Structures are given as C-alpha cells and as structure tokens.
Amino acid sequence: MSAYTTANTVDEFRQHLADVYGRITAACAEVGRDPASVRLLPVSKTVPEERIRNAYAAGCNTLGENKVQEAHGKWQAMSDLPDLRWSIIGHLQTNKAKQVAEFASEFQALDSLRVAEALDKRLQALGRSLDVLVQVNTSNEESKFGLPPDEVEAFVKQLPALSSLRVRGLMTLALFSDDAVKVRPCFVRLRTLRDRLRQSAPAGVAMDELSMGMSGDYELAIEEGSTIVRVGQAIFGARRVADSAYWPEQGANR
Numbered sequence: 001m002s003a004y005t006t007a008n009t010v011d012e013f014r015q016h017l018a019d020v021y022g023r024i025t026a027a028c029a030e031v032g033r034d035p036a037s038v039r040l041l042p043v044s045k046t047v048p049e050e051r052i053r054n055a056y057a058a059g060c061n062t063l064g065e066n067k068v069q070e071a072h073g074k075w076q077a078m079s080d081l082p083d084l085r086w087s088i089i090g091h092l093q094t095n096k097a098k099q100v101a102e103f104a105s106e107f108q109a110l111d112s113l114r115v116a117e118a119l120d121k122r123l124q125a126l127g128r129s130l131d132v133l134v135q136v137n138t139s140n141e142e143s144k145f146g147l148p149p150d151e152v153e154a155f156v157k158q159l160p161a162l163s164s165l166r167v168r169g170l171m172t173l174a175l176f177s178d179d180a181v182k183v184r185p186c187f188v189r190l191r192t193l194r195d196r197l198r199q200s201a202p203a204g205v206a207m208d209e210l211s212m213g214m215s216g217d218y219e220l221a222i223e224e225g226s227t228i229v230r231v232g233q234a235i236f237g238a239r240r241v242a243d244s245a246y247w248p249e250q251g252a253n254r
C-alpha cells in the first residue's frame with residue numbers, strides 16, 4: 001500500500017489535486033479519452049471541518065461522504081460556503097432518507113426500491129430532486145451492498161415512477177486488491193452492463209455515468225471507462241479509520 005500524505009493547508013490541497021488531475025489526464029491519454037469526460041469527486045469522510053474548508057478553498061466544491069450522519073453534520077456546519085455540494089456514496093437505510101433528501105445533491109448507492117421510494121416521498125415533500133446512481137455489486141459474493149448485475153435492469157424499470165429521482169448511471173466498488181488482474185474485471189462488468197442498459201433503459205433514465213475507481217485504482221477504472229472517480233486518501237491523506245467500518249465484508253480481505 002502506498003503512503004498517502006496528509007494535506008492540511010490550501011497549498012497542500014492544491015498540490016494533491018494537481019497530482020491527481022495529472023494522473024487522470026495521463027490515464028485518459030493512455031486510452032485516447034478526453035480528460036473532461038472524467039469527474040473527480042473528492043471523498044472527505046473522517047476529515048474534520050477545518051481541513052475541509054481548506055480543500056474547498058483549493059477547489060473542492062462537491063464532496064463525497066459515506067455516512068449520512070457525518071455528512072449532514074458537515075453540511076450544517078459549512079452552510080456558509082456558497083455552492084458546496086454533498087454526494088452520498090455509502091449505503092443508506094430507509095430511516096435516513098429524510099436527511100439525505102434535505103441536503104444531498106447526489107446519491108450514488110441506490111440499491112433498493114424501498115430506499116428509492118422513501119427518498120422520492122421526502123424529496124417530493126420538499127420540492128427537491130436528486131441525482132442518483134444505482135450501485136452494482138461487481139465483485140460477486142464479496143459485498144452485501146449493491147444489486148447483483150442481473151437484477152439491475154428490472155430495478156431501473158421501476159424508477160421512472162419516482163419522478164424526483166434523476167437516474168444518471170451506475171456505481172460500483174471493485175474488489176479490494178492491488179492486483180489489476182482481479183480489479184479490472186469489476187470495472188469491465190459495470191461498463192458492459194451500462195452499455196447494455198443504454199439499449200433498454202426506460203425514458204427518463206440516463207445511463208451515462210460510471211462511478212468507479214478510488215485512490216488505489218482510479219487510473220485502471222478510467223482505462224475501463226469511468227466517468228466519476230471517488231478519491232479520498234490521495235487528496236486528503238491516509239485515513240485512520242479502517243475501511244471495514246464502511247464495507248464490513250470487503251475490508252477483511254484487504
């Protein structure tokens with residue numbers, strides 16, 4: 001595992017961002033893609049407010065958070081920052097849908113109709129809408145989160161009825177491994193599924209986005225077509241909290 005250095009100051013965040021953007025550009029060049037077709041989503045989970053404010057000053061104006069409670073608290077604390085947006089990228093329980101509807105601009109981990117319905121109901125009440133990505137389990141039995149690939153088509157067909165949800169595409173967590181031979185097939189699986197769903201998706205459902213790739217594997221993900229990379233540690237620095245706090249079953253295999 002590489003050692004991710006911590007960014008504290010605005011300058012340090014600028015450096016880390018420049019480094020990550022440089023790698024994104026290089027990965028795009030490898031496969032003839034336009035770097036503008038890849039969105040970098042900085043992931044700020046566990047990072048305290050003071051440092052997030054510096055990241056924002058360095059240009060991070062949309063932040064990914066795994067846990068709703070933590071994200072909601074940060075949203076409240078930093079509501080003075082104009083245009084700071086929050087993307088929820090972790091598993092959601094129905095009873096947290098109300099909070100997400102209140103403040104999130106994007107939810108990337110949709111994998112159940114109950115959660116979709118709860119979100120839609122809350123959003124309707126608030127007169128808001130939300131960009132959503134459907135989370136897919138591309139690593140087979142490794143994780144309990146995300147729909148199995150063969151259930152995604154039927155799931156997506158039910159979403160146009162929930163008019164406050166704007167479906168944008170798919171999201172996945174690859175298998176946790178330093179071995180590209182194991183990781184790459186997860187990304188290929190998601191892209192192949194997205195390409196197939198493009199043919200069958202109902203009106204109003206967009207299948208443009210592929211959210212895949214994290215600090216350890218975003219270049220590989222870009223080679224396989226990622227349009228959103230979710231990068232935490234390579235921007236903010238190594239986390240103290242074990243990954244098993246976020247995806248219990250996968251963390252054990254790291």
Ligand SMILES: *Cc1c(COP(=O)(O)O)cnc(C)c1O
Nearest residue numbers: 043066089214215230231232233
């Ligand atoms: C934490 C997290 C990331 C970012 O992981 P890093 O190793 O910090 O880049 C990406 N996606 C999800 C769902 C996460 O929870």
